[in-house]
Amino acid sequence: MSTFPTFEVLPAVDLQDGEVVQLVQGERGTEKTYGDPVEAAHRWIDAGANSLHLVDLDGAFDGERGNADAIDAVLEAVDVPTQLGGGIRTAADAIDLLERGVDRVILGTAAVENPDIVAEISEDHPDSVVVSLDAKDGEVVVEGWTEGAGISPVEAAERYEELGAAAILFTNVDVEGRLEGVATEPVRELVEATDVPIIASGGVATLEDVQALESAGASAVVVGSALYEGKFSLEDAQNAIGE
Numbered sequence: 001m002s003t004f005p006t007f008e009v010l011p012a013v014d015l016q017d018g019e020v021v022q023l024v025q026g027e028r029g030t031e032k033t034y035g036d037p038v039e040a041a042h043r044w045i046d047a048g049a050n051s052l053h054l055v056d057l058d059g060a061f062d063g064e065r066g067n068a069d070a071i072d073a074v075l076e077a078v079d080v081p082t083q084l085g086g087g088i089r090t091a092a093d094a095i096d097l098l099e100r101g102v103d104r105v106i107l108g109t110a111a112v113e114n115p116d117i118v119a120e121i122s123e124d125h126p127d128s129v130v131v132s133l134d135a136k137d138g139e140v141v142v143e144g145w146t147e148g149a150g151i152s153p154v155e156a157a158e159r160y161e162e163l164g165a166a167a168i169l170f171t172n173v174d175v176e177g178r179l180e181g182v183a184t185e186p187v188r189e190l191v192e193a194t195d196v197p198i199i200a201s202g203g204v205a206t207l208e209d210v211q212a213l214e215s216a217g218a219s220a221v222v223v224g225s226a227l228y229e230g231k232f233s234l235e236d237a238q239n240a241i242g243e
Contacts, residue, residue: 003104003127003166003167003197003219004167004197004199004219004220006242007214007218007219007220007221007241007242008050008051008219008220008221009049009210009220009221009223009234009237009238009241010049010051010052010053010083010199010220010221010222010223011040011044011047011049011052011053011222011223011224011227011234012053012055012201012222012223012224012227013037013040013041013044013052013053013054013055013074014054014055014057014224015037015054015055015056015057015058015067015070015071015086016031016057016058016067017058017066017067018037018067018069018070019033019034019035019036019037019070020033020034020035020036020037020040020228021033021034021057022034022224022225022228023057026134026173028061032225032228034228037067037070037071037073037074038070038073038074038077041074041077041078042077042078044227044234045078045079045080047233047234047235048234048235048238049080049234050080050081051080051081051082051083051103051220052074052078052080052081052082052083053082053083053222054071054074054082054083054084054085054102055084055085055086055106056068056071056084056085056086056087057086058086058087059086059087059088060085060086060087060108062087063087063089063109064087064089065086065087065088065093066087067086071084072100075100075101075102081103081104082101082102082103082104083102083103083104083105083106083130084097084102084104084105084106085105085106085107085108085130085132085169086106088105088106088107088110089109089110090110090117091117091120091121094107094117094121094128094129095121095124095125098121098125098128103128104127104128104129104130104166104167105121105128105129105130106130106131106132106169107121107129107130107131107132108131108132108133108134108142109142111129111131111132111160112140112142112149112156113142115159115160115163116163118131118160118163118164118165119163119164122163122164122165122166123164126164126166127166128166129164129165129166130165130166130167130168130169130199131156131157131160131165131167131168131169132168132169132171133153133156133157133168133169133170133171134171134173135152135153135170135171135172135173135174135186136148136173136174137174138152138153138186139151139152140152140153140156141173153170153186153189153190154189154190154193154194157170157190157193157194157196157198158193158194160196161194161195161196165196166196166197167196167197167198167199167219167220168190168194168196168197168198168199169199169201169222170186170187170190170198170199170200170201171201171202172186172187172200172201172202172203173202174202180203180205181203181205181206181209182200182202182203182204182205182209182212182213183203184212184213184215184216185216187200187213187216187217187218188216188217191216191217191218192217197219197220198217198218198219199218199219199220199221199222200213200216200218200220200221200222201221201222204221204222204223204224204226205225205226205231206226206231206232207232207236207237207240209226210223210237210240210241211240211241214241214242223237
């Protein structure tokens with residue numbers, strides 16, 4: 001079964017200090033707060049979300065999961081598939097989360113520093129590892145987008161496909177959180193270079209952006225700020241795809 005049988009819109013539930021936030025270009029101090037994570041999760045599911053995209057931002061920045069209780073509360077409260085990233089640094093961490101009910105773990109820095117972790121987790125839990133590739137100026141960046149990894153997104157995606165990644169989460173940091181639109185060309189390049197699903201993230205501001213990423217070949221899109229700011233509704237986004 002494909003990870004995404006049809007194009008999906010994934011609402012983002014990004015957590016910082018136990019609350020839902022959205023950052024601009026991933027920088028701490030730029031956040032806007034949107035309240036309780038469980039309430040946000042219910043809101044998106046009630047609006048028709050088929051899956052949720054959860055991120056522990058404190059984990060992403062500090063290297064250890066800082067919102068475990070809030071995430072557990074969301075997992076207990078929802079009955080749709082979830083993918084979770086932020087602060088998952090070891091195979092044991094990932095497997096623990098998968099066994100507690102997360103459907104897919106998102107690995108960023110850990111996969112860049114130790115690519116074999118992808119194969120290690122996938123061996124017992126196939127189709128469960130999403131590798132997060134964040135790119136700035138055409139280079140993969142790690143450690144909360146602060147350090148260049150010296151590799152292009154396409155080179156990295158090809159490597160992780162061989163190691164068993166279920167999908168690639170591609171975030172274009174250049175447009176992230178600005179609500180100024182998406183860059184489709186890097187997404188198209190990844191789609192053409194690999195056979196694994198590409199989940200696009202960053203910069204979605206309009207329904208046209210969602211459609212453009214679908215047209216570029218992405219299998220799913222993560223939407224955060226645009227939904228929280230009411231630029232369009234989840235229902236509108238789902239109605240706009242496949243047209």
